[in-house]
Amino acid sequence: MKLPKAPIAIIGGGLAGSEAAYQLARRGIPVRLYEMRPNRLTPAHKTGHLAELVCSNSLGADLLTSPAGILKAELRRIGSLIMRCADESRVPAGKALAVDRNRFAISVSEALASCPLVEVVREEVKDIPEGLAIIATGPLTSDSMSEALRRLVGRDFLYFFDAVSPIVTAESVDFAVVFKGNRYGEGEDYLNCPMDEAEYQRFWEALSSAERAPLHSFERDERYFEGCLPIEVMAERGRDVLRYGPMRPVGLVDPKSGRMPYAVVQLRREDAEGTLYSLVGFQTNLKWSEQERVFRMIPGLQKAEFVRFGVMHRNVYVNAPLVLNENLSLRARQDVYLAGQIVGVEGYTESTAMGLVAAISAYSALLGLPVPQWPKETAIGSLLHYIRNARADNFQPMNVNLGIFPPLGTKVRDRMKRCEAVARRALTALEKFMAEYSIIFEEVVIN
Known part of the structure; x- marks a missing residue:
């Protein structure tokens, strides 16, 4: 494969941006990851580490008897950097996956710093760059980038409030x-x-x-x-x-x-x-x-x-049904992809998943391939289907949950058993999807 002449710009070094950078780099695509911290901190961040967690240190349930556990299983199967670092940094939390937040962020930062195809640039990007780019600026998108996106999509952002526990x-x-x-x-x-x-x-x-x-x-x-x-x-x-x-x-x-x-x-x-x-x-x-x-x-x-x-801070997200294509590219400019919470998902693993999707979508575009059709039976596919097909007049961010998966076809009253059945179907569908699109899931060996 012929590499792009210039690195792909990824704006934002949170969970989604870090995941997107890793997924592209492991496929042989050079990226330039822009992160404004520590030169400019947000109201919630405290360090300059990539993938710093600012709310809870819990990534949620981690068993196949929960929708969040299904999503984690899918991310692990695809080879998520965020999940790998979370597993390496985990602390006891019952059935949940919780991490030592400092160790986790350092692990992600070191993994990307050691990757020869990832260049981390510590500066604020105030406008949307020319060429293929992924915007993963997160719920605390700066005013300048928010305005740049608002000008591009022609519609106001929606927003909600998120808060941090003591x-x-x-x-x-x-x-x-x-x-x-x-x-x-x-x-x-x-x-x-x-x-x-x-x-x-x-x-x-x-x-x-x-x-x-x-x-x-x-x-x-x-x-x-x-x-x-x-x-x-x-x-x-x-x-x-x-x-x-x-x-x-x-x-x-x-x-x-x-x-x-x-x-x-x-x-x-x-x-x-x-x-x-x-x-x-x-x-x-x-x-x-x-x-x-x-x-x-x-x-x-x-x-x-x-x-x-x-503390409480403003979270920013777009009205996805109106401004995004099914591959997370902007309708107003199809070489710009959004990733993470800004697309209208809520949660650490959900944001990570959208970073992974944006990277794979961009990679498919570079190869000249059709847009990958993520199965709705998977947690990732269900999230994508929600943000593209929800009511635009009252669009709200969404966590992964059983309500967004397609019905099983048979009634299973016990919630845990129903979730296990959904999980089996999801992982089977994911394996079939990855086999069908094997070219975009192959890791490129970098010499």
Whole structure:
């Protein structure tokens, strides 16, 4: 194959951009990966590492009994760099795949730095480059790039708000109150802070009335993503919303009382050493002083040391049904591909998958091949089908879930068994797809 005269530009060194760069390079295509950090940080990033995780350190469920697990299996089968580094950096988290976020980002950065066909350029790109390019600037796309894309597609972006959970030190947790355990006794990866009804009532009242941090002028129209609501927004929707959400006690028994708590706050390990824990589902935009006051009402966290408070930031994405082709290229300019959360998916692995798809689409275009038709039976194909065929008048970002897969054809009432059946069908369809398009899945050996 004749290599392109100039490297393909990939804008954004997050999960999607890093994955796209790797997938093209392993197929013999030179790329120039632009990342503005650390010269210019976003409101959420703290380092200059590629693929830095800014919200949770969990990539979600990792079994074939969940849609997220099916997507991970597909990415592993195709040879995802992000999944490889996540597996190498994982920390205990029950059935989920959680990583030591620093080790993970360094692993991705080192893998791309050592690749001879990847050139990492540390500068902000303020306009869309000429020639074939992949825009993977993520949910925190800079104002200049947002404006450049807006001019190109001729339509305004949609946006929602995403929030980050606080992190506490393990040594500041009161283990005389907190107990270890996963739901239904399946391991001891989580720390659990139990509440009785009176404690829950006081906590809910304090949370509901706590003062929030002010929003920037461009963030006044609060349109939250339902899958990642700030804890205070859930609280204001009703007294028991939290007990049926992130504070649900089902499957947990406090060994001190022998009973299921009225409510529970779970803490998940953030690093390999187990020195840091995040409050699961407690993404928030409360003022930092209010977070300290309210969250120290949680049993076991009265003396908690917060090493990171929750913050909220704007996430940007396009109205995919109106502006994207089925291969993630822009209708307004078909040599420019979008990748990651900006296309209208939500989640780390979903973003990674869209980076992989954009790279394979660009590679197919370089070979002069037709657009690959990802099977809808796969998790990747289901996501692509959703973002291309959802209602444009109310387009919302989507996680992978059973609802976007095609029906099985036969009813399976048990959700886990239904998911396993979907997984078998998905992986079979993926194998057939990869065999049919074998030329685009062959790795090129670089001498």
